[in-house]
Amino acid sequence: MSLLGNITTGRDNRPPRLMIYGQEGVGKSTFGANAPAPIFVQTEDGLGEIDCAKFPLAKSLVEVVEELQALRDEAHDYKSVVVDSLDWLERLIFDEVCREYGVRSIEKADGGFGKGYTHAIVHWRRILSLLDDLRNKRNMAVILLAHAKVERFEDPESSAYDRYTPRLHKNAASLISEWADAVMFATKRFRVQKENAGFSGERGIAAPIGAGGGDRILRTNCGPACMAKNRYNLPEEIALSWQSFIDAYGGSAK
Structure with a gap:
């Protein structure tokens, strides 16, 4: 059969692969809990107030792999x-690399010089491969949650500036960002307003916009404030909810 016979056209209708990152308590886990029939793979203990199906808290990379394999292989x-x-x-992955090389710090693995972080990528690739199996063989959406950090970004076209990025080593962040269909920054909408600071003059303070401490949103495209991307032609901002994402995703196909 000719290779040309394998050519396909049209939109890929497989479930999405999403990474949502943001500050603590913004609503990332709630986003995941509102996805269709979700099951949580827990690597941190933070789901006590959310009614959802979840595996026991994983204390090793082996446990995470076994849980993903069970979702792939069992009914x-x-x-x-x-x-x-x-x-x-990532901490569990670092622990596994340290165990493999008989060291107590990822910095010392395989003689140091950053080699431990390179070996960690091997484990990340295995995790992503299992997640692809769940998407392709079990038709499951994949939602990866992460915390945020502020990182200095050296922009070759302008001056350097700070922006939010996932709280991961740069090697892992780059790999997962390339793999995901969308990387979205979860935050609250704020405005900066000035107040009188006495002899010091005026100062700016951040004030939330919206009820309940500020509207919770997802930023879907890269900008000076955060690292983000999507393959769906989403609006620059959408509400931080699964339904809002699905509505925007469906609208982008029109």
């Missing part, structure tokens, strides 16, 4: 897998 009705969170999963 179940779950339609989404939520990994909560990536930065705590």
Whole structure:
């Protein structure tokens, strides 16, 4: 059969692969809990107030791998897998690399010089391969949650500035960002207003916009404030909810 016979056209209708990152308490886990029939793979203990299906808290990378393999190989009705969170999963990966090389710090693995972080990527690739199996073989949406950090960004076209990025080593952050269909920054909408600071003049303070401490949103495209991307032609901002994402995703196909 000619290779030309394998050519396909049209939109890929497989479930999405999402990474949502943001500050603590913004609503990332709630986003995942509202996905279709979700099951959480827990690497941190933060789901006590959320009614959801979840595996026991994983204390090793082996446990995480076994849970993903069970979702791939055993019968179940779950339609989404939520990994909560990536930065705590990274700690388990570092622990595994340290165990493999008989050292106590990732910095010392395989003689140091950053080699430990390179070996960690091997484990990340295995995790992403299992998640792809869940998406392709079990038709499950994949939602990866992570915390945020502020990182200096050296922009070759302008001056350097700070922006939010996932709280991961740069090697892992780059790999997962390339793999995901969308990387979205979860935050609250604020405005900066001035107040009188006495002899010091005026100062700016951040004030939330919206009820309940500020509207919770997802930023979907890269900008000076955060690292983000999507393959769906989403609006620059959408509400931080699964339904808002699905509405925007569906609208982008029109």
